Amino acid sequence: MARFEMTGHDRYRIDKAREELAKAAELDMSxxxxxxxxxxxxxxxxxxxxxMLDEDGMS
Structure with missing residues (x-):
C-alpha cells in the first residue's frame, strides 16, 4: 500500500473526526x-x- 503526503487540510479533517468520535463516546444514549x-x-x-483517501487514488 502506497503512502501519501497529508496536507494541512487533511490533518484538520482527521482532527475533527477524532473530536467527533470522542464526543460520541460521551453521548447520553437515552x-x-x-x-x-x-x-x-x-x-x-x-x-x-x-x-481524502480517494483523492489520492487509494480506493
Missing part, C-alpha cells in the same frame, strides 16, 4: 435527538476521510 445528530456527524466525518 437522548434520541443527540444520538441522531452524532450519527450524522460521524457519517460525515467518515465520508470526508474516505474522500
Amino acid at each position: 437522548d434520541d435527538r443527540a444520538m441522531a445528530r452524532t450519527m450524522g456527524r460521524l457519517e460525515l466525518a467518515l465520508q470526508q476521510l474516505l474522500e
Whole structure:
C-alpha cells in the first residue's frame, strides 16, 4: 500500500473526526435527538476521510 503526503487540510479533517468520535463516546444514549445528530456527524466525518483517501487514488 502506497503512502501519501497529508496536507494541512487533511490533518484538520482527521482532527475533527477524532473530536467527533470522542464526543460520541460521551453521548447520553437515552437522548434520541443527540444520538441522531452524532450519527450524522460521524457519517460525515467518515465520508470526508474516505474522500481524502480517494483523492489520492487509494480506493
